[in-house]
Amino acid sequence: MVTKLKDVDVVVIGLGWTGGILSKELAQAGLKVVALERGAARDTSKDYSLPSIRDELRYVTRHDLMMNTARDTLTIRNNPSQEALPMRRLGSFLPGDVVGGSGVHWSGHTWRWTDMEFKIRSMYEERYGKNFIPADMTIQDWGITYAELEPYYERFERQAAVSGKAGNLRGRIQPGGNRFEAPRANEYALPALTPILSSEVFGEAAKNLGYHPFPRPSANASQAYTNPDGAKFGACQYCGYCQRFGCEANAKGSPHVAVIPIAMKNPNFELRTHSWATKIIKDSDGKRVTGVAYTNILNGEEFEQPAGMVMRTAYAINNVHLMLLSGIGQPYDPVAQTGVIGRNYCYQTGAGARLFFDGRHFNPFMNAGGSNISIDDFNTNWDFDRGPHDFIGGITIGAGFNTDLPIGYRPVPAGTPQWGKAWKAATKKYYQAAMNVGSSGSVMANRYNYFDLDPTYRNAFGQPLMRMTFDYQENEHKQGRYAAEMVNTIARSLKPTILNEASARTDPWSVVPYQSTHNTGGTVMGTNPRNSAVNKYLQSWDCHNLFVVGANVFAHNSSYNPTGPVGALAYWTVDAIKNRYLKTHGPLVQA
C-alpha cells in the first residue's frame, strides 16, 4: 500500500552538496522543502570524531560512507557487443550514501572549469578545424559561459571554505597562483594550505623545467573560518585522513557542515533519511512532474510525496538512473544516435610515477586533502598546442600526498615481490623514502560511452539496474601517453634513486581498482532538447518543474575534479528558480 502524503512545494532527492544548497536556499526563500536521503544522518560530534574515525578497515576497505551494492548497483561493460555484468563490490568509483553524500568523504579539490570546457567544440573547431574532432566524439558546447558562472563559483568557494591562491585577479596575473586560471573577481576564501615536502619537491622540479606550479585550491580550511551563513570551520590539522573519511576537525568543506545544518534550523525544511526514491511521477500530460514515489528502506513502507517542484540532486550516476526509471526524456540510442537520457557518460584517466629517494623522509602520514602542488601548463593553458599530439582535452600534473594511509600505503619499487620477506623489507625501507608525481586526464564524450537500463539485472526494489557502457578511446590513449611522458620527464629531472615510471591506461577500462569518483554526463545540459536533457538552468526540457543538478549535466569530463562547477551550478540554478521560475512556472529557455 502506498501512503499519499500532504503536498509540499519542493521535494529534494538526495542530500549532499547540491541537495543541501538547494534545500537551504529554497527553504529560506519561503518554500516548504522535504529532502529525501537514502542514507543515515551522521554528524561530526557523534560519527566523525575519535574513536569512530581514522579506521581504514571501516571506511576504506568496507566503504562505510558509500553506497551499498547489495541494494543497488550498476552493470558494466566496455562496449555494446559485450554482456554487462553487475558490479558487486565498489571499486573504480565510490558514491556516498549518507547525509552529506560524497561531500563527506571527498578531498575538497575545488577547481573552476573554464570556457575551454564550456565552449569546447567551438574553440577546437575554430583553432584546429572541424576535422580535428573525431566523428564519434560527441562533445558539444554546454550553453553556459565562465563569465556567467564566475560569481557562483565564488559563492560556493566561500560556503565551502576553499583555501587557495588566486593566479588571475580580474585579468592581472598574480605571483604564486595558477597563471592559467580564468579571471577571478576576488581572492579565495582562505589562504592556500601549507605545502608538504613532496609537493615542494615537485614544485621546484616543475619550475626548473619552465612550468608554472601553484598550490591546489581545496575546501580544507587553512585557518579557522566562518562561512557567509555562519557555519564554523576549524583549521585543517593535516591529519592524513581526508578522502573516504568525515573530517574530525570540521575543517573540510562538507555539506553536513557548510549548508545542511542551516537548512535544518529552518522550519520550512524537513529531512527524511533512509528514504529511497523509486520514481519521479509524471503528470498525465507529461509536461510536469507531480511528486516522488519512495520507500522507507528500514521497513519497506511506500510513500508518494506530491510536490510543486522536484529537485533531483543525488550522485551523478544515480540522477541518470532515476530519470531512466521514471521515463522522463527519451533514452539515448547509440546506433540511431537519438534520445538524450544516458548520453555522453564520461570518466577520467590518469598516469602516475612513483619516485624513491634513498635517505629522504617524506612523512607521508601528514597531509591535507589538497596540500598538493599542481601545474596546468597542459590543461587550462590554451597556448599549449594539442595539434602535434593529436588529442583533445587537458592534463593536470601534481604531487603531494593525499590520505596515503598507514596500512594501505605501501610504496615499493617495481619488481618487488608482492608478499613475503622481500616485500616486508622493501616496505620498511621505502615507506618514508617515496613520493608520487601524478596526473589526471580529461575524457571526451563518445558515441558509444553511455547509460541505459540493464535488460537482465534488477535491484532490491525490483527495478532494472542501470547499465554503464564505457571504454577509453584513441583520444584518451594519445593523451595518456603524452601525460605519462611529461610525468616521467619531471620525475627523472629529480634524479630519484629508483623510478616506477608512469604509463598510459590503454588496456580496456576495468571497474575493479579504484580510479576516481568523477563520473559525469548522462543527462547533459545544452542549448536544445535534441542534444541535451536539461537547459542551461538544469531544468528538464520535458518537465519544467523538474531540475536535475549534479555532474550528470556535464557534457564531457575535464581533468579537473568536478565539485567546483557542481556547487556553482547549484547556486546558479537556485538563483534562476528564485528570481525567474517562481514567477513564471514554465520553461526558462524556450525549446
Add this chain to the structure above:
Amino acid sequence: MRGTMFLCVVALIVAAGSASAADAGRGEKLFVECASCHSIEKAVDGVGPSLFGLFQRKAGEVADFRYSPALKRSGITWTAQTLDQYIADPQKSVPGNRMPYSGMPDASARADLIAYLQKASR
C-alpha cells in the same frame, strides 16, 4: 627604587595569572580557532564539550560528553595555568587525548585566549 617597583609589578602580573595583563578582546578573536568544536554556552556540546564553567572544573566532567580515557585519567583541574599548558601542545600535555588541534605555540596568544575564556565561560 624604580627597579624594585618594576619588579613588584611584574611579580603581581605573574601572581594574577594572565588575566589582568592579557587582552580578552584579542582572545575572543582567537577563540574562532576553537569555536568550530566548542561552545561557551551552558550544556551546548559540539564536537568538543561546552566550555561553560570551565575553570576549577576537573577535566572530563561535563555530563554526557564522551571523553577520551586519556583526558579522564589526566587528573587535571582547569586553571589558567593548566589550560595554558594544555593548549600549548595538547598531545604533549595529555598524550592520547582526542582533541584534533595541534596547539597554540604563542604564549601571549594563549594568555589572551585564556583571559577571554575566564570572562566568557562564567
